[in-house]
Amino acid sequence: MFKDILRLSGNLKYEFNDINILKTALTHSSYVNEHNNKNGISNERLEFLGDAVLDLIVGEYFFYNLKNTSEGKLSKLRSSVVNEETLFEIGVKFSIGDYMRFGKGELKFGGKKRKSIIADCLEAIIGAVFIDGGYEATKKVVLNIFKEKLIEAKEFKLNGDYKSRLQEILQKTNGVTLNYNLYNETGPDNDKVFYSEVRVNGEILGRGSGSTKKLSEQMAAKEALVKLGEEDV
Amino acid sequence: MFKDILRLSGNLKYEFNDINILKTALTHSSYVNEHNNKNGISNERLEFLGDAVLDLIVGEYFFYNLKNTSEGKLSKLRSSVVNEETLFEIGVKFSIGDYMRFGKGELKFGGKKRKSIIADCLEAIIGAVFIDGGYEATKKVVLNIFKEKLIEAKEFKLNGDYKSRLQEILQKTNGVTLNYNLYNETGPDNDKVFYSEVRVNGEILGRGSGSTKKLSEQMAAKEALVKLGEEDV
Numbered sequence: 001m002f003k004d005i006l007r008l009s010g011n012l013k014y015e016f017n018d019i020n021i022l023k024t025a026l027t028h029s030s031y032v033n034e035h036n037n038k039n040g041i042s043n044e045r046l047e048f049l050g051d052a053v054l055d056l057i058v059g060e061y062f063f064y065n066l067k068n069t070s071e072g073k074l075s076k077l078r079s080s081v082v083n084e085e086t087l088f089e090i091g092v093k094f095s096i097g098d099y100m101r102f103g104k105g106e107l108k109f110g111g112k113k114r115k116s117i118i119a120d121c122l123e124a125i126i127g128a129v130f131i132d133g134g135y136e137a138t139k140k141v142v143l144n145i146f147k148e149k150l151i152e153a154k155e156f157k158l159n160g161d162y163k164s165r166l167q168e169i170l171q172k173t174n175g176v177t178l179n180y181n182l183y184n185e186t187g188p189d190n191d192k193v194f195y196s197e198v199r200v201n202g203e204i205l206g207r208g209s210g211s212t213k214k215l216s217e218q219m220a221a222k223e224a225l226v227k228l229g230e231e232d233v
Numbered sequence: 234m235f236k237d238i239l240r241l242s243g244n245l246k247y248e249f250n251d252i253n254i255l256k257t258a259l260t261h262s263s264y265v266n267e268h269n270n271k272n273g274i275s276n277e278r279l280e281f282l283g284d285a286v287l288d289l290i291v292g293e294y295f296f297y298n299l300k301n302t303s304e305g306k307l308s309k310l311r312s313s314v315v316n317e318e319t320l321f322e323i324g325v326k327f328s329i330g331d332y333m334r335f336g337k338g339e340l341k342f343g344g345k346k347r348k349s350i351i352a353d354c355l356e357a358i359i360g361a362v363f364i365d366g367g368y369e370a371t372k373k374v375v376l377n378i379f380k381e382k383l384i385e386a387k388e389f390k391l392n393g394d395y396k397s398r399l400q401e402i403l404q405k406t407n408g409v410t411l412n413y414n415l416y417n418e419t420g421p422d423n424d425k426v427f428y429s430e431v432r433v434n435g436e437i438l439g440r441g442s443g444s445t446k447k448l449s450e451q452m453a454a455k456e457a458l459v460k461l462g463e464e465d466v
Contacts, residue, residue, distance in 0.1 A: 048304035049296050052289040059285045060363075063278060071281035130293075135368035 008099050012125070014141045016132050021046075025128035026096070026121065028111060030103030043124035050127030053135070057142045058082050058150070065154050077157055081149050087119035090145055096121050148212045155215055162221035162231070169230060170200060177201055180217045196220045241332050245358070247374045249365050254279075258361035259329070259354065261344060263336030276357035283360030286368070290375045291315050291383070298387050310390055314382050320352035323378055329354050381445045388448055395454035395464070402463060403433060410434055413450045429453045 005023065009016055016022050029042040058081055062074050069077070080086075091097070097112035100121060111117050130138040143150070163180075170176045177200070184195035196216035197207045205227055208219020225231035238256065242249055249255050262275035291314055295307050302310070324330070330345035333354060344350050363371040376383070396413075403409045410433070417428035429449035430440045438460055441452020458464035 044304040045296060045302075045307065048307050049289075049292055052285070052292045056282075056285040056289050059282055063282050069278075071277040074278065074281050 005099055008094065008096065011094055012129075012141055013144055014129055014133065014137065016128075018132055021128040021132050022125065023101075025050075025124040026099050027101045028103070028106060028117060028121070030106035030111065031101040034103035034105075043121060046124040046127035046131070047120045048127070049130060050123035050125065053130045053138055054082055054123060054126050054142060057139050058146065060139075061143065061150055062154070066157055069157065073157070077153050080153050081146060084115055084119040086146075086149055087122045088115045090149070091118035091122040094122075094145070096125065151211055152214050155210070155218065159218065159222070162218050162225055165230070166198070166221040166224050166228075169225075169228065180220065182213055182216070198224050200224070238332055241327065241329065244327055245362070245374055246377055247362055247366065247370065249361075251365055254361040254365050255358065256334075258283075258357040259332050260334045261336070261339060261350060261354070263339035263344065264334040267336035267338075276354060279357040279360035279364070280353045281360070282363060283356035283358065286363045286371055287315055287356060287359050287375060290372050291379065293372075294376065294383055295387070299390060302390065306390070310386050313386050314379060317348055317352045319379075319382055320355045321348045323382070324351035324355040327355075327378070329358065384444055385447050388443070388451065392451065392455070395451050395458055398463070399431070399454040399457050399461075402458075402461065413453065415446055415449070431457050433457070 005019065005026070008026075009019070009022060024041050025043045025046050027042050029044060032042045055078065058078050059074065062069065062077050066074065066077070097118055100112055100117075102111045106117075126138060126142060129141050167178060170178055179199045180196055181199065182194060182196050186193050186195075193209050193211065194213045194216040195207065195209045196213065196219075197204050198217070198220040199205065206220040206223030206225075208216050208221070208223055210216040210219050222231060238252065238259070241259075242252070242255060257274050258276045258279050260275050262277060265275045288311065291311050292307065295302065295310050299307065299310070330351055333345055333350075335344045339350075359371060359375060362374050400411060403411055412432045413429055414432065415427060415429050419426050419428075426442055426444065427446045427449040428440065428442045429446065429452075430437050431450070431453040432438065439453040439456030439458075441449050441454070441456055443449040443452050455464060
């Protein structure tokens with residue numbers, strides 16, 4: 001059954017006018033096939049809608065935040081955020097598999113941990129918010145749950161991939177080891193700052209901070225590149 | 234220059250808060266490349282956004298209007314409406330090529346009549362409305378300018394393709410000719426009813442009416458199928 005579905009709704013920071021829409025979003029087709037009752041509607045139609053809503057919201061985010069980026073690059077950036085891998089990752093973060101309804105067979109075969117099922121369900125949940133609360137409400141939810149992924153992609157576009165460049169440069173030298181280490185976190189949960197350092201053969205070559213761990217590593221790599229004379233300050 | 238751009242805005246039944254956004258939507262990249270000035274932004278980024286807005290609005294329309302249709306069929310139906318051919322057709326109806334800015338080369342090679350350019354520009358215009366007025370305002374515009382296409386696709390899904398079925402049945406008999414004839418139109422421009430008859434070897438076999446010519450032909454074909462005992466009333 002539905003394990004505390006209101007908790008999920010709370011975690012998403014969205015209160016449904018009609019909680020049944022969220023229930024539909026959490027209903028895998030295997031459940032409907034097994035129960036074969038009129039009231040059982042699976043989440044597939046909501047997924048269809050959620051997919052389009054998500055594309056638009058993420059597209060709009062990059063459109064406004066990267067004013068000088070061409071449409072081709074906007075499209076690639078969007079794909080770097082809206083893909084099965086990222087959707088799955090976010091779905092797991094919200095434990096949506098635990099709230100889903102499955103048929104017995106699918107449950108047995110580990111459906112609640114399957115990548116495509118979780119990714120599709122997250123899209124269905126986004127579709128459910130859209131049906132229940134409209135576009136602006138959905139935008140709030142999506143920008144919140146995708147926040148880190150969006151910032152990472154944007155920064156990556158603006159600043160380039162310093163980690164890969166550092167890796168490439170150091171690979172030319174044999175026997176070099178490269179490590180990143182998160183040495184501090186500050187601030188409240190919804191506004192954290194992460195601090196990382198990059199060590200080359202054990203020696204700290206750069207430090208950086210950012211709103212995600214990945215970003216702080218990028219900034220540490222940037223400082224290392226500056227020290228190596230490969231990047232302007 | 235911009236030939237009465239306000240007329241286009243009026244035809245779309247949308248008043249822009251910032252008419253410059255519409256101007257950008259009407260600016261082909263060839264114009265910007267030729268003029269190479271800072272203020273010249275082409276419509277490609279708006280097209281990126283418009284494409285996603287259009288997918289969502291059309292998806293939402295079918296989601297609500299075809300409650301028992303699977304996500305796979307919803308997706309196919311959307312593609313039957315959101316494609317270069319249809320976008321071009323609607324773009325031509327609004328003469329958007331005449332309002333566009335091109336570089337001299339593109340203009341010489343007939344850019345203002347090129348299918349992909351007109352289709353892309355229509356998407357850019359939809360993106361412009363979205364930027365200027367938000368999702369709900371864009372929905373109104375899109376549902377209006379795509380109205381006939383959406384109704385046709387929906388009816389086709391609900392009622393099937395009677396014309397093709399009639400054609401198939403009659404093809405089995407040699408020497409049969411099949412003609413459709415629009416014999417009447419009533420009502421004001423924005424709420425027209427079309428009346429068509431289908432003739433088999435000159436004899437009227439069915440009559441039908443609908444909000445588009447195509448729909449009235451479908452209904453005429455349905456009546457013919459009923460007469461032939463191939464379809465229930």
